[in-house]
Amino acid sequence: MSVLIYVELDNGSIKKTSLEAVAFGSKVAEKIGEKAVVLAIGHAASAELEKAGNYGASKVLHAADAKLTHENAMAYADVLVQAASQESSKVIILAKSGLGDALAARAAAKLKAGIVSGVTALPEIGDSFQVTRSIFTGKAFATTEIKSDIKILVVRKNAIEIDDSPVSTVQAEITAFTPPLRDEDFQASVSKVEKASSELSLTEAEIIVSGGRGMKGPENWQPLIDLAKALGAATGCSKPVSDLDWRPHHEHIGQTGIKVAPNLYIACGISGAIQHLAGVNGSKCIVVINKDPEAPFFKAADYGIIGDVFEILPKLTEAAKSLK
Amino acid sequence: MKILVCITNVPDTTAKITFTDNDTKLNKAGIPYIIGPYDDYALARGVELKEQTGGSLTVLHVGEADADPQIRKALAIGADDAIRINADPLDSYFTAFQIAQVAKPGTYDLILMGRESIDYNSGVVHGLVGEMLGIASYSPVMKLEITGSTATLSREIDGGKEVLQAPLPLVLGCQEPIAEWKIPNMRGIMTARTKPLQVLEPVALEELTTPQKYTLPTPKGACKMIPASEAGTLIRLLQTEAKVL
Ligand SMILES: Cc1cc2nc3c(=O)[nH]c(=O)nc-3n(C[C@H](O)[C@H](O)[C@H](O)COP(=O)(O)OP(=O)(O)OC[C@H]3O[C@@H](n4cnc5c(N)ncnc54)[C@H](O)[C@@H]3O)c2cc1C
Numbered sequence: 001m002s003v004l005i006y007v008e009l010d011n012g013s014i015k016k017t018s019l020e021a022v023a024f025g026s027k028v029a030e031k032i033g034e035k036a037v038v039l040a041i042g043h044a045a046s047a048e049l050e051k052a053g054n055y056g057a058s059k060v061l062h063a064a065d066a067k068l069t070h071e072n073a074m075a076y077a078d079v080l081v082q083a084a085s086q087e088s089s090k091v092i093i094l095a096k097s098g099l100g101d102a103l104a105a106r107a108a109a110k111l112k113a114g115i116v117s118g119v120t121a122l123p124e125i126g127d128s129f130q131v132t133r134s135i136f137t138g139k140a141f142a143t144t145e146i147k148s149d150i151k152i153l154v155v156r157k158n159a160i161e162i163d164d165s166p167v168s169t170v171q172a173e174i175t176a177f178t179p180p181l182r183d184e185d186f187q188a189s190v191s192k193v194e195k196a197s198s199e200l201s202l203t204e205a206e207i208i209v210s211g212g213r214g215m216k217g218p219e220n221w222q223p224l225i226d227l228a229k230a231l232g233a234a235t236g237c238s239k240p241v242s243d244l245d246w247r248p249h250h251e252h253i254g255q256t257g258i259k260v261a262p263n264l265y266i267a268c269g270i271s272g273a274i275q276h277l278a279g280v281n282g283s284k285c286i287v288v289i290n291k292d293p294e295a296p297f298f299k300a301a302d303y304g305i306i307g308d309v310f311e312i313l314p315k316l317t318e319a320a321k322s323l324k
Numbered sequence: 325m326k327i328l329v330c331i332t333n334v335p336d337t338t339a340k341i342t343f344t345d346n347d348t349k350l351n352k353a354g355i356p357y358i359i360g361p362y363d364d365y366a367l368a369r370g371v372e373l374k375e376q377t378g379g380s381l382t383v384l385h386v387g388e389a390d391a392d393p394q395i396r397k398a399l400a401i402g403a404d405d406a407i408r409i410n411a412d413p414l415d416s417y418f419t420a421f422q423i424a425q426v427a428k429p430g431t432y433d434l435i436l437m438g439r440e441s442i443d444y445n446s447g448v449v450h451g452l453v454g455e456m457l458g459i460a461s462y463s464p465v466m467k468l469e470i471t472g473s474t475a476t477l478s479r480e481i482d483g484g485k486e487v488l489q490a491p492l493p494l495v496l497g498c499q500e501p502i503a504e505w506k507i508p509n510m511r512g513i514m515t516a517r518t519k520p521l522q523v524l525e526p527v528a529l530e531e532l533t534t535p536q537k538y539t540l541p542t543p544k545g546a547c548k549m550i551p552a553s554e555a556g557t558l559i560r561l562l563q564t565e566a567k568v569l
Contacts, residue, residue, distance in 0.1 A: 008482075010482065010483075071481060073451065073461070073462075074454075074460055074461075077451075077455065097482060098447075098463060098464065098480065098481065098482070099481075099482070101446070101447040101448050101451065101463075102448075102450075102451045102461065102463065103451075104448060104451070105416070105420075105448035105449070105450070105451025105452045105454075105455065105461075106451045106452070106454065106455040106461070108417060108448070108452060108455075109417075109420070109451070109452045109454075109455035109456050110455060112532070113532070114415070114417065114532035114533040115416060115417060115446075115448055115452075115532075115533075116446075116533060117416070117445075117446040117447060117448050118444075118445055118446060130536060132539075134445070135443060135444050135445060135538075136335070136341045136442070136443055136445075137442060137445055138541070139341045139540075139541075140341050140343075140538055140539065140540055140541070141538065141539045141540075141541070142444075142535055142536075142537075142538050142539075143535075143536045143537050143538075143539070144415075144533050144534065144535050144536060145533065145534045145535075145536055146532070146533050147531060147532055147533065147534060148532040148533075154446075154448075185460075187460065187490060187491055188460065188488045188489065188490035188491075189488060189489050189490075190486055190487070190488045191476075191487050191488060191489060192486060192487040193481070193484065193485075193486045193487075194484045194485050194486070195481075195483050195484035201482055201483040203482070207568075207569075231569070249466070249500070249501060250480060250483075250484070250485070255337050255361070255442060256337075256361050256362065256442075256499070256500065259445075263568040264562065264566075264568040264569070274337065274338050275337045275338075278337070281541070284566075284568060285562070285566045285568045287558065287562070288547070298547050299544075299547070300544060301544075301547040302544070302545075302547060302548065302566060303547065303548050303549075303550060303558060303561065303562070303566070304547045304548070304549050304550070305549070305550050305551075305552055305555055305558065306549065306552060307552030307555070308552075311552065311555075312552060312555045315555040315556045316555055316556065316558060316559060318556065319555075319556035319557075319558070319559035319560070320559050320569075323559060323563065323569065
């Protein structure tokens with residue numbers, strides 16, 4: 001028996017949220033006295049996959065068939081289920097993302113497994129198996145008992161603290177995994193992929209600098225981008241900003257956009273409407289810059305500055321540059 | 325083309341969430357309910373595609389009778405008929421299973437829904453339904469065109485987007501800017517009253533998960549204000565006090 005953890009690869013590297021999933025899965029494995037096995041699908045070097053050992057995995061299955069290079073939830077779920085069957089996995093852990101949810105869902109339907117997505121803490125395992133997850137876009141939490149024999153958990157960012165350079169405790173053994181693939185999972189043809197390669201992805205970012213309608217227009221974004229650069233941060237925005245096409249849609253944060261959980265979220269000229277807050281309330285620390293002292297965002301903030309963003313942003317950038 | 329759009333019935337985005345019965349039930353008192361915002365995008369695109377292709381559109385909801393006003397709204401926006409599975413949709417697997425019973429293979433060419441519900445935010449129902457029906461599922465879809473029996477769609481992937489062609493039938497989780505939300509007009513509201521709404525009992529399924537209790541987040545401490553003239557000191561505080569830099 002085992003706990004199986006799926007790790008998502010990005011250009012050959014294991015994503016940070018997936019390393020968290022490995023640490024999370026290893027803790028669950030420890031609790032139930034099983035071993036933690038990792039499944040990676042796609043291209044990655046062995047040295048990269050060995051990292052999983054540093055977070056507690058004893059074995060890494062690597063499915064690197066060329067047909068699997070392109071993200072494909074149907075085929076990946078099939079591989080995941082075959083891995084789970086080979087390793088007699090009772091618990092399957094994935095990091096929350098579009099792909100993670102799709103894979104978890106398809107695997108759950110194949111295995112008739114109870115699935116809980118958005119898990120925020122390690123499960124309580126005793127007479128029953130209980131997990132807590134975020135609901136109502138962070139406005140509340142729900143504790144759920146999973147009763148099925150096989151259990152699938154999709155874990156939110158920051159559900160567990162991990163060390164950036166952990167000391168290796170386990171030497172992970174890496175094995176090629178080459179299950180049969182089904183033709184019907186490869187019916188789609190991808191005609192275009194656009195990746196904003198230079199940009200940091202919002203869901204993975206540790207720091208986010210975000211702008212609202214208070215930025216007044218797309219031509220005024222440079223000071224915000226400068227601060228983001230100085231901090232090594234990703235940039236985000238409120239819904240009206242992306243609706244107005246001031247910024248691209250994939251930067252839209254909130255209840256109807258991306259939900260983020262960085263260490264630091266800096267909101268510039270965003271009023272703090274409840275739908276925006278819903279997307280950022282997983283952040284560890286929130287800074288709000290707004291000229292209106294009554295802006296609701298201050299109620300959700302850890303630090304606030306009342307003033308004009310265009311005067312304040314350059315000061316912050318200057319201070320951030322002198323940090324190093 | 326036969327289109328099925330699945331909608332959720334959820335508290336309005338501005339609703340204050342509280343619980344009753346010893347924190348085991350959502351306190352629905354005084355909360356306005358809406359069609360899930362993502363489902364609303366799916367519905368809007370579904371109506372456009374139905375009009376373009378001269379097909380039909382059925383709206384499906386798994387839930388209790390208090391959702392009927394939202395179902396009528398979907399009919400007013402342009403669905404031809406509606407089905408409600410009369411059950412409290414307590415987990416994703418159960419909900420997907422009920423949808424899959426209605427959408428048995430061969431029944432619909434296109435099954436649309438939101439990328440996630442805004443109450444449970446799981447984002448797994450489209451994948452579950454796809455697998456239960458043995459067909460492909462994609463999410464979040466931001467653009468969708470249908471030519472014959474092929475869909476061309478653009479969807480968000482991590483840090484970008486991709487365009488792909490896939491044969492129907494498909495299950496798709498939708499998000500903006502796939503279409504603009506539609507507001508029902510007077511004629512729509514009038515005709516919606518007489519459009520068929522069929523209520524079916526759920527198909528039995530063993531319980532895979534059981535909700536135990538709900539909790540609210542611990543409230544934030546006070547916000548520390550920094551004078552605008554000393555804005556630069558914030559960076560030092562973030563490093564030494566909040567320890568996030
Ligand atoms: C169903 C639904 C879903 C929604 N989903 C989302 C969502 O996912 N994400 C989201 O963001 N919104 C969402 N909204 C919209 C939300 O209700 C707000 O309208 C929106 O968040 C406001 O954006 P904003 O703060 O940028 O703009 P505004 O509310 O216009 O606020 C601008 C702020 O900038 C400040 N300001 C102006 N000039 C300056 C200056 N020079 N210096 C400093 N501050 C300045 C103002 O004081 C004000 O507080 C949703 C709404 C609905 C109905």
